[in-house]
Each structure stands twice: as structure tokens, then as C-alpha cells.
Amino acid sequence: MEISQYDGKTDFRSWKKKMKVLLSHNKVALVLENDLKKWSEEKLKKKKEIDEEAYNLIVMNLSESVLRKVDEIETPLALWDSSKSIEENLYEFLKMTLILKGKDQECFTPAKADQYDCVDIYKQPAFNHVLLKNHKIQMNPSSFPEFKSNSQIPLSTHSMFGGQSKGCPAGKVPIQRNKVDYEQTDLRSLSKLHLGLFGKNNIHPLTSTELGAHYATVQSTKSNPNYLYTGASTIIDLQNPEVKMLQISKAQMWLEDGPPAERNSIQVGWAVHPRIYGDNQTRVTAYWTADASKNTGCYNTMCPGFVQVHPIYHLGQRYPKISIRDGIQYITQPFVFKDKATGNWWLSFDNNVTIGYWPKEIFTHLDKGASFLQFGGWTYNSPDGLSPPMGSSLFPDNHYKRSCFFAQLKVMVGGGQLIDMQEADLDIFVDNTACYDVKTFGYQGGELGETFTFGGPGGNCGN
Structure with a gap:
């Protein structure tokens, strides 16, 4: 199953729905569930593998321009509310992935040295x-x-x-x-x-x-x-x-x-x-x-x-x-x-x-x-x-x-x-x-x- 890459210009709501179907097709849509109580014990044992597979699927379906904006995020994407602007889309992407990472929307880890x-x-x-x-x-x-x-x-x-x-x-x-x-x-x-x-x-x-x-x-x-x-x-x-x-x-x-x-x-x-x-x-x-x-x-x-x-x-x-x-x-x-x-x-x-x-x-x-x-x-x-x-x-x-x-x-x-x-x-x-x-x-x-x-x-x- 393939979907078009999200480039910040195409319809975000449509891409989101297709992305959810793709994650479900690969049996990793569980990453969209924030409440770990809803994860089975068997799935929790494999959470790291599930997260990694979901993350890779999402990366493969984001354009280069969008990837440059989220290149420090290391957790799988959770669906977010529909919005029209790239700024709002990225905000929700970063917010949800950081929540999954357990950082409550905290920002990126600071670099060790200025570049x-x-x-x-x-x-x-x-x-x-x-x-x-x-x-x-x-x-x-x-x-x-x-x-x-x-x-x-x-x-x-x-x-x-x-x-x-x-x-x-x-x-x-x-x-x-x-x-x-x-x-x-x-x-x-x-x-x-x-x-x-x-x-x-x-x-x-x-x-x-x-x-x-x-x-x-x-x-x-x-x-x-x-x-x-x-x-x-x-x-x-x-x-x-x-x-x-x-x-x-x-x-x-x-x-x-x-x-x-x-x-x-x-x-x-x-x-x-x-x-x-x-x-x-x-x-x-x-x-x-x-x-x-x-x-x-x-x-x-x-x-x-x-x-x-x-x-x-x-x-x-x-x-x-x-x-x-x-x-x-x-x-x-x-x-x-x-x-x-x-x-x-x-x-x-x-x-x-x-x-x-x-x-x-x-x-x-x-x-x-x-x-x-x-x-x-x-x-x-x-x-x-x-x-x-x-x-x-x-x-x-x-x-x-x-x-x-x-x-x-x-x-x-x-x-x-x-x-x-x-x-x-x-x-x-x-x-x-x-x-x-x-x-x-x-x-x-x-x-x-x-x-x-x-x-x-x-x-x-x-x-």
C-alpha cells in the first residue's frame, strides 16, 4: 500500500486519514494511542519495535522539505487535528510526538555546541x-x-x-x-x-x-x-x-x-x-x-x-x-x-x-x-x-x-x-x-x- 508524501501543500486531512490506514495495514496504528493502559501486555513488550516501524513509515511519507523541519524528532507520529497551515501541522506533529516520548511538549534536547x-x-x-x-x-x-x-x-x-x-x-x-x-x-x-x-x-x-x-x-x-x-x-x-x-x-x-x-x-x-x-x-x-x-x-x-x-x-x-x-x-x-x-x-x-x-x-x-x-x-x-x-x-x-x-x-x-x-x-x-x-x-x-x-x-x- 502506498500514499503520496505530505509536502505541506497537499491536503493535510486527506493525508492524515491515509496515513492512519497505512499504519493500520502494517499493524502499528497502536502508536496513536496515548493511554498505555489500552496496550496489551504482549504489545507493550514490543513497543520499541512498533514505535520504530511506525516512525519509519511516517518518515517515508514526508517530503524532504517537511523532514527538514522535524528532523530531530525520534518518535512515531500521532494523528492531530485538522489544520490548514504548515506551521499548525508541524506544531501538532511535534507536540504529539513529544508527548509520546514522555516530555509533555518540551522542546528538543539542546545541542552540545553552537553550530x-x-x-x-x-x-x-x-x-x-x-x-x-x-x-x-x-x-x-x-x-x-x-x-x-x-x-x-x-x-x-x-x-x-x-x-x-x-x-x-x-x-x-x-x-x-x-x-x-x-x-x-x-x-x-x-x-x-x-x-x-x-x-x-x-x-x-x-x-x-x-x-x-x-x-x-x-x-x-x-x-x-x-x-x-x-x-x-x-x-x-x-x-x-x-x-x-x-x-x-x-x-x-x-x-x-x-x-x-x-x-x-x-x-x-x-x-x-x-x-x-x-x-x-x-x-x-x-x-x-x-x-x-x-x-x-x-x-x-x-x-x-x-x-x-x-x-x-x-x-x-x-x-x-x-x-x-x-x-x-x-x-x-x-x-x-x-x-x-x-x-x-x-x-x-x-x-x-x-x-x-x-x-x-x-x-x-x-x-x-x-x-x-x-x-x-x-x-x-x-x-x-x-x-x-x-x-x-x-x-x-x-x-x-x-x-x-x-x-x-x-x-x-x-x-x-x-x-x-x-x-x-x-x-x-x-x-x-x-x-x-x-x-x-x-x-x-x-x-x-x-x-x-x-x-x-x-x-x-x-x-
Whole structure:
């Protein structure tokens, strides 16, 4: 008996029915039964063989493109509810196979080491961008703003993300390999969910039009388009919230400008994002768009845009050390700033480690600066409607060894010096306080500066 391979485009409901018949024909349809009490003692003794045969049958009836998306799953397929999109089909496939594996929808086992390719610096993905064909690469900022890296928060230390990498030889730069190989159109289906707020008094455009996204942030209050930020920096506590398949949990800062339909955005921080990384690790993550993610933008270097210049440290790397509840707190300190000479937007971390930059050519409204800033947490729920934890997974309080925190919120306006943000310059935005929240503490002085805690357990947070 033969059936057509499922390629993500053919009718999924029909393929599912035929797949069930095929499994029954080969006397292994029992793998679709989650309740082991319904397995006979004889069948339980042969469960390993039954699982293996069912798994092999399913693999033989999936196309290469679908197999690339599920190549780390090692258990037989269980039938799932009918859906139309490849994303929903894959979610249910992964969910059911992981349930069979006894992991309750937990994500893939993390790889022992990050995988990356060493690419000729002049042939990296960025230069496939149509606006960068004649771009002259900038190896270093023309000048570095006055910046003091502060790791003197009591019992805290930096967790630099590149120490586990050997890096690349001269003339080459590391480009992170994608663990889950989604097409660009699929990446952009999520990209629309990653913009920040559009101003103090506006309805939040994402939570009102895009389902599943939730925020617990502080945002700049200044709405004067002539008051432009040319840089921003912050300390972010490193946590590893429990994120299930197709959920996302991030802690980051946003720099944005332009009207809603043409929004330019740069976002930097950490994320637990199984969909693009294929694991549950906390990783350095960035995102950009020049048109509210309609036709441009992506994570890290997954599309042309970001220019990598450092031979070791690169976007997508995991943080090797994560904060311990009631113990030592590990932090990261991203800094994004506009080069006064070239107009490019540079990204550096911690002790002035310059990773690379977003060229000015790819933006339409960030040429002079950003009119809007935002700091905090962002989550995206899975198709079952459940939102993941944010931050430390606990609601914020005044105990920074338990709550995830932001500290040293600093901005650059015009010149080359970072200054502390003030509580009066910030508004709180939380779209569902039953799931997440923010607690601000104002300016705390030299060690913490302007600081706040945020987070929550997530759950059934609505849309």
C-alpha cells in the first residue's frame, strides 16, 4: 500500500486519514494511542519495535522539505487535528510526538555546541540585500561613545555568550546555522509580531490586531519627533523560562521610528525561541525591520541586513551561564548606537565587544535617530492558546535575585555620551496583568541606575 508524501501543500486531512490506514495495514496504528493502559501486555513488550516501524513509515511519507523541519524528532507520529497551515501541522506533529516520548511538549534536547559557518566577510548574507550591493563594509565604529560597563550589581557578573566558540580565521566571520530551516515567507509570518508600541496614547497595534503576543515593558514617554535617541543601553538579567514548542519568550530593548505602516525597528536582547534555534537555550537575539515587517526584516542574520564583523561573537549564540534563583545573577549589557560619521547602527555587548551593525541604507526612518524606546519582556503563545513564562517565571517584586530585572537604562541623544533615563521619561505597558507585570523602582543610583523588575508565569492569557 502506498500514499503520496505530505509536502505541506497537499491536503493535510486527506493525508492524515491515509496515513492512519497505512499504519493500520502494517499493524502499528497502536502508536496513536496515548493511554498505555489500552496496550496489551504482549504489545507493550514490543513497543520499541512498533514505535520504530511506525516512525519509519511516517518518515517515508514526508517530503524532504517537511523532514527538514522535524528532523530531530525520534518518535512515531500521532494523528492531530485538522489544520490548514504548515506551521499548525508541524506544531501538532511535534507536540504529539513529544508527548509520546514522555516530555509533555518540551522542546528538543539542546545541542552540545553552537553550530556556525565561517563565511568570507565580503560574501556574508547581508550583502545579498538589494540596497547593499555597493555598500562599503565598516570594520569598526568611527568613534565609540562614552560608555561604562557596570557589572558591580551585588553578586552579579556578566555571562558573555562567545566564550564557547573558537571563532573564524582572518577574513571570515561566523554566521549561525539555523536549527529549524523555515522558508523566508514563514519567518515573516512571525516577524509581524515583533514591533514595539507606537506611542504613549495609541492603542497597542499588535495586541489589537495580532493574536498571541503579550508585553510587560516600560516605554519612552517623549512623543516629540524632534527629540531623537541615537543610542540606548541597558543591563538585562539572564533567565531561562520554560518555553514549549512554537512559544517565544524574550527580554529586550526596542529602538523605533516612523509611522505605524512604515515602522523601522531594531530589537536586541535575549530570547528562548525553539522555532528558530531548535532548543530551549537562552540566546543573544536581535531583530530588525524597515516596514513594520510587511516585506523586510528578520532575526539575526537569517535574511540580508545585519553586517557581522567580529570573528568570534555573533548573534544566535547561547549564554553559557544563567541566573540562579536566590543566588548569583548573570547579566548581559547590549548597546545599540548610531555611528556619527556613517549613520550605521552598531551593536556591542558588555565590555565594548562590537558584533556588527545594521547599515543605514536598509532603513527609511532611522536615518536621524529613534523617536521611541521600549525595554522589557515579550511573549508569543502557541496554537493551543497558552503563553509561556516571562523573565524568571515569577511576578515582579523588589527582590532582584528572584525577579528578572532591567538596570542601568541609558540613552544617547545627539552627542556621544550615554545618560541615565529618568522615571518621568517612562510609562509602563502591560497588556494582561493576570499573566505578567512590571514593577518600577525609579533611579537607584550608581549600581542599578534606572531599574525595574518584570515577568510572570504566563498561561491562558487570551489574545
